[in-house]
Amino acid sequence: MNYDRILIRYGELSLKGKNRKLFIDKLKKNIKRVLRDFENIQIEASRERMFILLNGNDGSEIVNRLKSIFGIQSFSPAVKVEKDLEKMKETALALFQKNYKPGQTFKITTKRSDKNFFMRTNEINHTFGSHLLQNVEGLKVNVKNPDVNLLIEVRHEAAYMTCETIQGAGGLPIGSSGKAMLMLSGGIDSPVAGYLSMKRGLNIEAVHFYSPPFTSERSKQKVIDLTEKLAQISGGVTLHIVPFTEIQQLIQQTIPENYSMTTTRRLMLRITDEIRKKRDGLAIITGESLGQVASQTLESMYAINDVTNTPIIRPLITMDKTEIIDIACDIDTFDISNRPYEDCCTVFVPSSPKTKPRRDKVRHFESNTDYEPLIARAVENVEKIRIKPQSSKQELFEDLF
Structure with a gap:
């Protein structure tokens, strides 16, 4: 008995009420993009569930890709069967025998959303449990910690059976919460901030400040590699590389x-x-963690925020370094961030930076220099790179992208 589809459970999306369809449509679009190279698959979405019809495709590879898609609470390779008791018993036994090993224990878990089905939930559990016990020698029940849990969903259109429940990434579908710009350095923190922002449904574009010759091409490649890791999750990320040498030199002077x-x-x-x-972004994301470095004290954030009314999202604000590193390891950015190639912030860091800068003072110091032409020139000369997942090739493109 082979699985013929994958059943997807929405989790948090189920709480969205009248807006649920918008979130489900976004999730469906994201799944299509991630699975675009699988021929013949079909995606069916309803208010309660989504199904990926395999149509002969390799389900194991599809399962691996689904694990990183935000908006999926859990999913299961499943078999669809008519709501005929004998056919359901036959399918349940065949599916169970495929997943069972001698000496293992089992239980039946039933979800009966079709309240018109002639058997109640406990009756289904008892009927199918008895059927397996009668047909599998040496089988024992363990309702608290079974080795194999046969799940039966009785829905209006059919019944679905599975022996596997795989945890999804949770969160909200990328793009369902709008677009934001991620200030991406070469460090450990900002890629994690980007990842957590995507988990809350944000579509991100990355902004990196590059100061040649003080920062090398290897530091630039480091950021491209970090962006590619984020692109593997989102399906693609635009990276904006800002020429910053002229401005940094003027600041030093x-x-x-x-x-x-x-x-x-x-x-x-x-x-x-x-x-x-x-x-057309709506917010800016940073990797700041409160008190981690001089520029991340509350006083520093107050003075720095003074230049914009745009919302600043700081997903890591209450995390300590150990928590951040754990996530960086999970998303495979930690080793890249640890490459010994410095970005412009570390190259130009002062020996004794002010930890409690005053906003009036920094305004006064800046008032003696006209930075506007340099800002405009930097924005005009931004290099845009579209980075796709699992690709060594980046595509330069125009503003119309």
């Missing part, structure tokens, strides 16, 4: 050293905000 990091962050935020406007 015109701003007191202990305030130079504050001004650097403020100008980065201003440039990111300009790119956001051009790309």
Whole structure:
């Protein structure tokens, strides 16, 4: 007995009420994109469930890809069967025998959404449990911790059976919450912030500040590789690489050293905000964790935020470094982030940065220099790269993308 489809459970999407269809449609679109190279599969979506009809495709590879798609609470390779008791018994036994090994225990779990079905939930459990016990020698029941759990869903159109429940990524479908710009350094934190933002349904574009010759091509490639890891989750990410050398050199010349990091962050935020406007984004994402470094004290954030009214999303704000590293390892960005190629923030970091900068002071220091032409030039000369998953080839493209 081979599985003929994959049953997808929505989880959090089930709470969306009148907007549920919008979220389900977005999830269906994301699944189609991730599985686009599988021929003949069909995706059927209803208010309660989604089904991927395998039509002869390899279900194991599809299962691996589904694990990283946000918006899926759990899923199961399943078999569809008519709501005929004898056919259901026959299918249940064949499916169970395929998954059972001698000496294992089992239980039956039934979900009966079709309340008109002639048997109640407990009756179904008892009937199918008895059928398996009569036909599988040495089989024993364990309702608390079974080796094999045969799940039976009785729905209006048919019954579905499975012996596997695979945990999904949870969250919301990417793109269901709008677009935001991720300030992506080469460090550990910002890729994790991007990942967690995508989990809440945000479609992200990345912004990286690049200062040659002080930062090398290898540091740029490091960020491209990090972006590719995020693209494997979302299906594709646009990376904006901002030429920042001229601005950083001017900051070193015109701003007191202990305030130079504050001004650097403020100008980065201003440039990111300009790119956001051009790309129709609604927010900016950073990898800041409260108190982790000098620029991430509450006073620093207050002074830096002064340059924009755009919402700043900080998914890591209450996490410690160990928690962040654990997630970075899970999403396979940690080793890339640890490559010894510095970004512009680490190259130009002052020896004693101000941990409690005053907003009025940084405004005063910046008022002596006209940064507007440099900001405009940096935005104009941004290099845009479309990075696709599992691809060594990046595509340069125009603004109409």
